[in-house]
Amino acid sequence: MSPEEFRRVGKQVVDWIADYYAGIEQHPVRSRAEPGEIRAGLPAHPPERGESFDDVLADLDEVLLPGVTHWQHPNFFAYFPANASGPAVLGDLLSGGLGVQGMMWATSPACTELETVVVDWLAELLGLPEHFRTDSTGGGVIQDSASSATLVACLAALQRSGQDVARRGITRRHALYVSAHTHSSVERAARIAGVGADNVRVVDSDPDTLGMDPRHLEELIAADLADGAVPTMVCATVGTTSTTAIDPVRAIGEVAARHGVWLHVDAAYAGVAAVCPELRWINDGVAEFADSYCTNPHKWLLTNFDCSLLWLANRAPMVDALSILPEYLRNEATESGEVIDYRDWQIPLGRRFRSLKLWSVLRCYGAEGLREHIRGTIALAREFAGWVREDPGFELLEPHPFALVCFRPRYSELPAAEADERTRRLLDELNDSGELYLTHTKLDGRVLLRLAIGSPQTERHHVRAAWDRIRRAA
Structure with missing residues (x-):
């Protein structure tokens, strides 16, 4: 494709994306495709001769688009948001056009140094501690996901445990600590790292706040020490996936510090809310106790997937765990020790120029625009929660500090199991309608509906229409 052909087709692609956003409400929120339907609409064999990009766009419209669930739809209230925005999309386009492989500073200094700037910028905007900055003992890095x-935090924690796991492997039983509401990624990390799922210890939760119980954490650590195990990492969550509950980071951190256990704070969804000064209470205990901290701009901060930020208080254990320098990667800059090589801060060797899209978002929105987005979605969620609270036919889960609301129809005349089944049928009916998309969770064995607000396209009338539709269906 010549530069001129690229220019012509590229304008078509940008127009296609702009038209897609302008007309997104014409699509059902959730795809109605049946399993295998999209594959059946595509050729069974690759083309022998090249085709025009016009043909590619035609198949995008006719074959692929019916199989898309529209995450940017204003009536997408499922899971957590996966925000995209014009600046982020354009930043991603620039990244793809440059085609940088930023595994080391030497392979593209701008890729590395822009990343150090934007992770430091965001740490400042979120009120995170100075030692998380890249010019201090720690630093930040953009990962693909939480x-x-x-x-990465688990591997660093294992290395810091004093067992030199990176070289010797796991020679003793290590234990990780979570609550029942912690994201499943911790158990997956335990499996991948060789700790084993059976060594992920589940700490009790406070029945009122749903936060981890520090007293039970202390008991479990003491029991593991007595059993000869190595307590290695505890994960405290700020905004759990199920309900956005908040673990008491400070109290958990005090327990972890007493026993030399690595504290990882998972704020994948809610951490970006601290861009608003009035919400920085969610950082309580982070500066004093967190060894690592994660939040995802690709959820709630207008930056399209994938863009997950990980900060460390001290990067040395991570680099010790992950750094391997074969001869073919040796270079003068690395040998000098004056640069960051992000290959040592992640699982894969290669890495994309992800910081371009986050940089574009920070530049184009500014702190003021980011705060407006966060505050606006929280305000809509509070208004929705108010409607639920005032309706005697529904039950609201309190508190709801961010932009997720969990609720359910009362169905008080039915036994619990039947009420849950009816709630599931309600969810299916709503999602099958194509008018909106919700997901569910379980709390104390009971089914709850989740409505998460986050799309920059979502306005008050969308939320009101969703509530009216839910009430009619219930």
Whole structure:
């Protein structure tokens, strides 16, 4: 494709994306495709001769688009948001156009140094501690997801445990600590790292706050020490996936510090809320106790997937765990020790120029625009929660500090099991309608509906229409 052909087709692609956003409400939120339907609409064999990009766009419209669930739809209230925005999309386009492989400073200094700038910028905007900055003992890095961030933190924690796991392997039983509400990525990290799922210890939760119980954590650590195990990492969550509950980071950190256990704070969803000064209470205990901290701009901060930030208080254990320098990667800059090689801060060797899209978002929105987005979605969630609270036919889960609301129809005339089944049928009916998309969770064995607000396209009338639709269906 010549530069001129690229220019022509590229304008078509940008127009296609702009038209898609302008008309996104014409699509059902959730795809109605049946399993195998998209594959059946595509050729069974690759083309022998090249085709025009016009043909590619035609198949995108006719074959692929019916199989897309529209995460940027204003009526997408499922899971957590996976925000995209114009600046982020354009930043990603620039990244793809440059085609940088930023595994080391030497392979593209701008890729590395822009990343150090934007992670430091965001740490400042979120009110995170100075030692998380890249010009201090710690530093930040953009991972693909919070799952990768958790795995990197786990490997660093294992290395810091004094067993030199990176070289010798796991020779003793290590234990990780979570609550029942912690994201499953911690168990996955335990499996991948060789700790084993059976050594992930589940700490009790406070029945009122749903936060981890520090007293039970202390008991479990003491029992593991008595059993000859090595307590290695505890994960405290700020905004759990199920309900956005908040673990008491400070109290958990005090327990972890007493026993030399690595504290990883998973704020994948809610951490970006601290861009608003009035919400920085969520950082309580982070500066004093967190060894690592993760939040995802690709959820709630207008930056399209994938963009998950991991900060460390001290990067040395992570680099010790992950750094391997074969001869073919040796270079003068690395040998000088004056640069960061992000290959040592992640699982894969290669890495994309992800910081371009986050940089574009920070530049184009500014702190003021980011705060407006966070505050606006929280305000919509509070208004929705108010409607639920005032309706005697529904039950609201309190508190709801961010932009997720959990609730359910009362169905008080039915036994619990039947009420849950009816709630599931309600969820299916709503999602099958194509008018909105919700997900569910379980708390104390009971089914709850989750409505998460986050799309920059979502306005008050969308939320009101969703509530009216839910009430009619219930």
